[in-house]
Amino acid sequence: MRIRGKQLLLALLSLAALTVVVAACGGGGSDTTGGSTGGSTAEPSAEEISGKVTVWDNEYEAFPEYTEVAKALDAEFEKKYPGVTVDHVAEPFEGYEALVQAAFTSRQGPDVMQMLPGNIGVLQWVKGLEPLNELISAETQEKMSGWNLVTPDYAEEGERYGVPVGVGGLVPFYYNKKMFKEAGLPTKFEPKTWAEVIEAGKKLKAAGFQPFTGGDGGEASEGSWLWAIGWSTVNTPQQATELSKGEIPFTDEIVAKAMQPAIELQEAGLYPKDRFDIPFFSEGGERFGKGEGAMALGLRSVTAYYGEYNKKLGEKNVGMFLPPGGYPLIEAEFAWTIPKFAANKDAAVAYVNFMASKQGIQALTDKAGLLPNRTDVELPPNAPQQAQQLLEWTREPNQNPYPHGMLPFPVSETLTNEMSQVLQGRTSVKAAQEAVQEVAEKELTE
Numbered sequence: 001m002r003i004r005g006k007q008l009l010l011a012l013l014s015l016a017a018l019t020v021v022v023a024a025c026g027g028g029g030s031d032t033t034g035g036s037t038g039g040s041t042a043e044p045s046a047e048e049i050s051g052k053v054t055v056w057d058n059e060y061e062a063f064p065e066y067t068e069v070a071k072a073l074d075a076e077f078e079k080k081y082p083g084v085t086v087d088h089v090a091e092p093f094e095g096y097e098a099l100v101q102a103a104f105t106s107r108q109g110p111d112v113m114q115m116l117p118g119n120i121g122v123l124q125w126v127k128g129l130e131p132l133n134e135l136i137s138a139e140t141q142e143k144m145s146g147w148n149l150v151t152p153d154y155a156e157e158g159e160r161y162g163v164p165v166g167v168g169g170l171v172p173f174y175y176n177k178k179m180f181k182e183a184g185l186p187t188k189f190e191p192k193t194w195a196e197v198i199e200a201g202k203k204l205k206a207a208g209f210q211p212f213t214g215g216d217g218g219e220a221s222e223g224s225w226l227w228a229i230g231w232s233t234v235n236t237p238q239q240a241t242e243l244s245k246g247e248i249p250f251t252d253e254i255v256a257k258a259m260q261p262a263i264e265l266q267e268a269g270l271y272p273k274d275r276f277d278i279p280f281f282s283e284g285g286e287r288f289g290k291g292e293g294a295m296a297l298g299l300r301s302v303t304a305y306y307g308e309y310n311k312k313l314g315e316k317n318v319g320m321f322l323p324p325g326g327y328p329l330i331e332a333e334f335a336w337t338i339p340k341f342a343a344n345k346d347a348a349v350a351y352v353n354f355m356a357s358k359q360g361i362q363a364l365t366d367k368a369g370l371l372p373n374r375t376d377v378e379l380p381p382n383a384p385q386q387a388q389q390l391l392e393w394t395r396e397p398n399q400n401p402y403p404h405g406m407l408p409f410p411v412s413e414t415l416t417n418e419m420s421q422v423l424q425g426r427t428s429v430k431a432a433q434e435a436v437q438e439v440a441e442k443e444l445t446e
Contacts, residue, residue, distance in 0.1 A: 043137075043346075046080060049081050053086055053348055054089060054112070054344075062090065062093070068367065068368075069368045070088060073355060073360055081350060084350070086351070103341075107341040108341060109341065110339070111342040111344050111348035112337070113339060114336060115337050117150060118154070119405060120405060121334075123161070129162070129339055129340065130337075130345070131161060132163065132338065135349045136160070141160075143358070145373045145374075145375070147164065149162075149331065149335070150162035150164055150337075153245065162335030163336045163355075165334055165361070165373065166361075166372065167373050168333040168371075171298045171320050173298065174285075175319045177318070177319045178317045180204070183200075183203045189319060189321050191324045192324055192325065194233070194264060198268045198270070201270040204294045205270065209293070209294045211293070211294055213292060213293035213296045214284035215278030215279060216278065216420060217276045223422070224404050224415055224419050225404075226262035226419070227258055227259055227262060227419050228403050229326060230257070232323055232328075234254060240403040243255070243406075246441070246445065249440070250434075250436040250440055251433045256433060263422065263429075276420070276424055281297050282303050282304040284297065284304075285297070285308075288304075289312050291313060306320070315384055332373060336352045356374075371394065375395070404416070410442075411436065418432035419432065
């Protein structure tokens with residue numbers, strides 16, 4: 001459902017221009033709570049809530065299925081709270097960060113903001129957002145997963161500044177079962193080591209198939225995603241947290257080990273020659289969907305994902321596999337937040353609770369293709385087999401966010417650029433580690 005390809009990369013790039021401004025403003029906003037809710041666990045009754053609630057939403061009017069569901073849910077909300085009207089505003093993804101910054105600076109804007117999770121969204125604005133621990137229903141907090149994506153330091157417990165919705169991020173790999181069969185490979189591919197992946201790639205190449213499609217050009221490359229996947233195969237979720245806090249330096253050997261899978265795949269000649277001329281890895285996914293390659297880094301929804309591939313390749317021919325020996329890496333599709341300057345805080349709290357309820361998440365799951373992060377919401381019986389497998393994976397223990405998403409943007413940006421240089425043979429692993437560590441020492445000690 002969420003644009004996790006080109007638009008997410010645009011979000012990452014836009015942060016570069018805002019880094020200085022955000023630092024100067026301390027993340028935006030005021031420390032004064034304001035409003036009438038005041039952290040009370042008892043939500044006012046429907047009769048006590050009135051007025052307009054303004055919602056900023058990147059998904060609205062961008063995706064037809066989501067928009068249809070959102071309009072229906074808004075109508076249900078207004079029926080439940082007859083004194084409230086919903087002003088659902090479609091805000092383009094591109095330029096949204098600047099709009100949010102302006103709202104926090106002026107302390108004027110919507111009552112509810114949709115944001116990306118983690119350091120590229122919610123966690124960079126915590127000084128301007130309401131802590132929601134005492135405002136969100138106990139049931140939602142118990143049933144919903146992904147709270148570490150909206151909690152400082154990615155902690156499981158602590159102040160929660162948003163409500164995570166859905167499951168997004170990488171799969172990480174899709175593969176073409178028909179090509180695998182023709183190359184003499186198993187159609188149920190579950191590699192236990194990266195060597196098995198490389199060996200499969202060589203067999204595919206020998207059979208006349210392009211092993212991997214990909215796009216690693218421009219500033220936002222798939223190299224950093226592959227590093228994150230590699231990290232999950234050699235390290236632990238706890239070490240990812242330690243790295244994000246500066247407790248593990250980027251010059252550590254385990255960081256180099258995380259780079260090795262991507263390097264080995266590149267050195268084995270498994271990617272197309274024009275890989276570094278293609279700006280987005282999602283464009284490599286588009287090639288996979290056209291049958292131009294046997295494997296591709298992929299997303300869970302909207303672009304470069306099974307929904308596109310099933311239409312073109314057939315559901316039975318689209319397989320998925322996790323990184324060898326790695327743990328699942330999870331992100332939310334988005335998060336609902338309430339700024340401290342919200343003019344109608346009672347209505348904002350009621351709206352977020354309603355949208356995050358079982359009713360709200362079930363509607364998005366049934367009609368907009370959301371992978372639910374509420375444990376009491378299931379996929380419809382006719383959901384594609386890929387969606388069913390993804391949901392099963394996302395409910396396994398030992399989940400963790402993508403480690404580069406846990407880093408301050410300048411560190412993540414440097415890591416992305418250095419990984420691209422390493423894969424092109426323009427710099428050494430050691431030099432790349434030192435370059436990232438130099439930025440990390442500044443960003444993680446401020």
